[in-house]
Amino acid sequence: MKIIEARSINKYFYAPDRFHALKDISFSVEKGEFVSIMGKSGCGKSTLLYILSTMDTDYEGDLLMEEQLVTGLSHEQLSKIRNEHIGFVFQFHYLLPEFSVLENVMLPALKLGRKTKEEIEHDAMTKLRLLDIDSQATKLASRISGGQKQRVAIARALINNPSIIMGDEPTGNLDSKNASIVFDIFRELSDEEDLSLLIVTHDEDFANKTDRIIEMEDGRIISHKRE
Numbered sequence: 333m334k335i336i337e338a339r340s341i342n343k344y345f346y347a348p349d350r351f352h353a354l355k356d357i358s359f360s361v362e363k364g365e366f367v368s369i370m371g372k373s374g375c376g377k378s379t380l381l382y383i384l385s386t387m388d389t390d391y392e393g394d395l396l397m398e399e400q401l402v403t404g405l406s407h408e409q410l411s412k413i414r415n416e417h418i419g420f421v422f423q424f425h426y427l428l429p430e431f432s433v434l435e436n437v438m439l440p441a442l443k444l445g446r447k448t449k450e451e452i453e454h455d456a457m458t459k460l461r462l463l464d465i466d467s468q469a470t471k472l473a474s475r476i477s478g479g480q481k482q483r484v485a486i487a488r489a490l491i492n493n494p495s496i497i498m499g500d501e502p503t504g505n506l507d508s509k510n511a512s513i514v515f516d517i518f519r520e521l522s523d524e525e526d527l528s529l530l531i532v533t534h535d536e537d538f539a540n541k542t543d544r545i546i547e548m549e550d551g552r553i554i555s556h557k558r559e
């Protein structure tokens with residue numbers, strides 16, 4: 333099944349001048365597939381991820397999630413889809429420093445309001461165990477290392493059991509040892525949990541180990557390299 337699909341997406345910016353930022357972008361990510369997006373600075377990677385994650389609705393073309401058209405839905409509907417289907421991991425973890433590790437992971441599920449606090453706490457501990465960071469649960473998020481913070485950010489991205497994880501340089505701020513730990517976690521999530529991953533990276537070693545590399549140049553996809 334296609335978890336996400338872009339059909340002929342074009343994006344223009346109008347300030348200061350008209351600028352064609354994404355040119356006829358078409359591709360899809362299958363269930364359980366681990367895909368990386370590479371390309372020089374300014375080629376449009378973040379702009380594309382912003383559209384695919386349904387945050388930016390100002391584009392031409394169609395976006396489908398789990399084979400349903402999402403282009404044209406209201407902001408409320410999109411926000412629901414985002415919360416239920418997409419987990420985000422960024423270069424900077426954006427954890428709330430004054431909250432505990434456990435509370436940070438619980439937050440997106442509390443926001444969704446589907447389960448009791450006890451159930452959410454149980455789920456959050458399960459995710460923290462999966463990321464092998466449950467021993468840090470009661471610590472303040474500001475009091476753990478950079479690599480640990482990124483693992484907590486991944487646990488948080490997983491809390492609502494999304495079908496896809498999208499990442500904008502999630503290992504960009506980590507040393508090589510921690511970057512490799514985070515990569516291995518992504519690989520395991522793809523192989524064992526059948527989770528789809530779409531990760532923007534500048535790290536060629538990282539990209540070479542994913543299932544497919546989407547290479548961008550000047551707003552276009554110029555190749556799909558399958559490993």
Ligand SMILES: Nc1ncnc2c1ncn2[C@@H]1O[C@H](COP(=O)(O)OP(=O)(O)OP(=O)(O)O)[C@@H](O)[C@H]1O
Binds near residue numbers: 379380
């Ligand atoms: N809000 C905006 N208004 C005008 N132009 C923009 C805006 N946002 C991005 N751009 C332009 O669109 C192009 C793509 O930007 P984008 O941030 O997607 O690149 P990127 O590939 O993610 O780069 P990087 O690797 O440096 O993060 C760039 O030329 C950028 O200057």
